Amino acid sequence: MTTNDSPTPTLAALAQAHGVATGYWSFFGDRVEVPASTLRRILTAMGIDAVDESSAQAALTAAEEAPWRALLPPSVVVRRSGGELLVHVADGCDVELTVMLEDGSRRGIPIPAQQPVSRRIDDVAVWRVAVPLPTDLPLGWHSLHAREHRYGTPSRTSMATLVVTPDRLSAPPTRPGAGDRAWGLMAQLYSVRSRQSWGVGDFADLGDLATVAAQRGADFLLVNPIHAAEVTTPIEPSPYLPATRRFIAPLYVRPEDIREAAYLSADERSLLDAAKAPAAATDTDPERVDRDIAWIAKRSALEIVHRAPRRAARQRSLDAFVAAGGSALQDFGLWCALEEHYADLPDGEERPDEARDIGSPLVARLRAQLADRVDFHVWLQWIADEQAQAAQRDAKESGMSIGVMHDLAVGVDPDGSDAWSLRDMYAPGIRVGAPPDMYNQQGQDWSQPPWLPSALAASGYAPLRDMIRNLLRHAGALRIDHVIGLFRLWWIPAGLGPTTGTYVRYDHEAMIGVLALEAERAGAVVIGEDLGNVEPWVRDYLASRGVLGTSVLWFEYEGDGLKPPEHYRTEVLATVNTHDLPPTAGYLAGEHVELRARLGLLTEPVEEVRAAAAAERDRMLATLRERGLIGAEASEQQIVEALHVLLTASPSLLLGVALVDAVGERRVQNQPGTHREYPNWQVPLAGPDGRAVLIEDLATDDRFAGLTRTVDRALRGA
Incomplete structure (x- = not known):
């Protein structure tokens, strides 16, 4: 510089x-x-x-x-144990404060005697008055009302959102007699297929996989984000670059499981079966998950089912869902319809700029013109919600104490639904990413626009609330990817590289407070992915609020060596690996180095990186031998099981077992720093022989049985 x-x-x-x-x-x-x-x-x-x-x-x-110019701030987020409100009152005026609670009742807020500070604004003295809020306010979304008056004559009025949040979330639930710890499976839902799938894992597969995992002793099943992506092909493969974080991907719907499918005529059922055939034919393809084939097939089938008549009770259920979804749901349906509409433009004709403005006259006309397609996409959300609910019900009824654990992506596609319908909430010309680190030495650009901190506060954090609330409707837990993003984000000016960015701070007390409130109301566990360049105070803060952190075996160091698991934090989800690394078998083989070398992602000589990886692996194997967990000639499977037994020596409340480790897969799901160079988020679940592994195969898979049995026994002390 x-x-x-x-x-x-x-x-x-x-x-x-x-x-x-x-x-x-x-x-x-x-x-x-x-x-x-x-x-x-x-x-x-x-x-x-x-x-x-x-x-x-x-x-x-x-x-x-x-x-100083505002009577009240736009929003106030406080803990149930109490908080303070700053009111700015013109000299010579009095102010009255009331709070309207969610239930419609009102309460006055007394203003204590004090010595306020002042400042002159436009030649008028303004006083800052600190008002303690009552400590017995109920949790929830309330509103503050202020009335300023001079000698009894009203001068100004103001209203602010008041959010009262829990001080701390409860510890994760566990099975009766299992102590205070639990373990679960981690899987990429799209990659886990069955003999009934449409080429991609779906909500029925989610329920079946949860049932299989529960039978092995698992208490949760963590899956990739299920946020909705495009409704036209090509579909973005990354579940971490969705069109919206407020709605569910209909890609995961199983058409035959929709109740109305049972009433299709023979001809309609034949059409549905014909639509499924090309997608189902890819279920055993071990090379790539093709979302485009799956969605084209499903959309055709779903349109058939959508036309089927609904019983009165079913229609009432749909009507209630639509009413609860309000304008946000309608706007999402409209975005889907517009995407289809403009996907059919003749060659050379471009979408008009007016269509990118949700408030334009053109969009208003198209809302009416495309009403049938809007209704279809709104209906799809109802169906997806029902099937997600069924998957969580299967998980809980199978014995899981937590059930499905969903994942929240950091942001959204700049051309997606949220960025379109909530345009004023996002910073134009900015992309989110990460500065260089050990594994991504050129930094990362995630191609996502960041939320504007001031816009969030002005909205009373409603977009954050709605997003969290929708995700937790049918889940027992939520993992927050890159949880440091609720504290600060790496902003990169568009057109510049990741190294040119800087951090922008968010009001973490408000962001975490809203998250905690919605999780408390849903009875859900929250896990924050706090890996990488995260200050210790952030981890301490999250722990104080009951938000679990994340520990990865390969990333935990103490001094010059590996950190003993006994020294891990208690309030974390501890795992051997992550989806951004090869499965453990591949990591042991150094695939994380060789792949980055092949793709030109290393900034250091490959020999040095290869040697460092080998030294890291050798230190880990030496630790396993010292603890008597493996012998001198341990097999790959024995080493993988031993690494997980080592992890159970930690005090961590939750332990995660990657499904890819349980079946012997070696390929990484995502290679950071790549886009088209590697099939990110498109790798099907396969075994060490390279053949696809379906859900039905797990019951007879020796590696799956061995690893899950080993972890369950080690954790339970059996």
């Missing part, structure tokens, strides 16, 4: 006032100063003019005065 691109003190202060880091510590321990050009690009995306020194100074003054 050259000195002429260093920020001035004014620009630096402005950036900091809006939560934009002017410097940070890298993964490698270096202090990095952020150039002025990056700061200006990010501030512009926030709607702040900082093009030159005078505009930056004006924006800084506006930022400092903004809280």
Whole structure:
């Protein structure tokens, strides 16, 4: 960085006032100063003019005065044990405060005597009054109301969202007599197929896999995000780059399981079977999951079922679902219909810019014109919701104490539904990613727009609430991918590389509070993926709120060596590997090095990286031998089982077993830093012989039986 691109003190202060880091510590321990050009690009995306020194100074003054100009802040998120409200009152005025609770009742809030601080705004003295909120307010979404008056004459009124959140979530539930710890399977749902699948794992497969896992002693089943993707082909393979995080992917629907399918005529059933045939033919393909073939087949079948008549009770259920979904559900259905509409444009004709604005007259006309397709996609959400509910019911009835554990992606596709219908919530011209680290030495660009912190606060955190609430409707737990994103995100100006970005801070007390409230109401466990460059205080904070962290065996170090599992944190989900690494068999073979070398992702000589990986593996094997967990000539399967037994020596509340480890798969599901170079998120479940493994095969799979039995016995002390 050259000195002429260093920020001035004014620009630096402005950036900091809006939560934009002017410097940070890298993964490698270096202090990095952020150039002025990056700061200006990010501030512009926030709607702040900082093009030159005078505009930056004006924006800084506006930022400092903004809280003093508002009677109430836009939203207030507090813990049930109490919190403080800052009210800004004009000199010579009194203020009355009330809270309207969710149940419609009202309560006055007394203002204690105090010595407030003041500031002059437009030549008027404004007083900052600190008001403690009552400690007996119920959990929930309430509203604050303030009325300022001078000598009894009203001057200003203001309203703010008030969110009262639990101080701490409860510990994860376990089976009776099983102690306070539990284990579960981790799987990529799309990759786990059965003989009844349509080429991709679905909600029926989810329920069956949960049942199989529960019979082996598992208490949860963690799956990839099931957020909805595109409704036209090609479908984005990554479940972490969805069109929306508020709605479910109909790709996971099993058409035959829809109740109305039972009433199809013989001809209609023949059409459904014919639609299924090309997709079902790929169920045993061990090379690639083809979402496009699966969705084309399912959409055709689902359109047939959609036309079938519904009983009065079923129609009432659909009507209630649609009413509860409100405008958000209708807008999602409209986005789906628009995607189909514009996918059929003649060659050379482009979608008009007006169609990208949900409030435009063109979109209003198309909403009416495409009403039938909107209804179809709204109906699909009802069906997907029903089948997701059935999967969780299967998991619980099979004996799981937690059941299905869903996964929340970091963000959304910039061309997807959420970015379209909630456009004002996202920062334009910015992409989210991560700075360089040991495994991604060129950094990462996830191609996702970030939420605007100020827009979230102004909305009362409603988008966050709705997203969490919908995901937890039929789940016992939620994993938050990159949970540090609720504290800060790595913003990258569009067109620049990941190394040019910087961190932007979010109000973590509010974000985690909303998450905790919705989880508490759903009775769900929350796990935050807190790997990588995460400050210790963040992990401490999450633990204090009852949000579990994450530990991965290969990433845990202490001093110059591997950390003994006995020294792991208690409140974590501990695993041997992650979906961003090869399965354990592949990792032991150094596939994580060889693959990155083949794809040109290494920034260090391959011989050095290969040697470091071999040394890491040898240290781990030596640890296993020292503990008597393997012999000198241990097989690959014995080593995999021993690594999981080693993990059970930790005090961690939850232990995860990757399904790929349980069947001997070697291929990684996702190679960070790649897009088209590797078939990310498209690798079917297969065994060491390269043949596809279906759910029906698990009952007779010796490796599956061996690993699950070993983990269950070790954890239960049997």
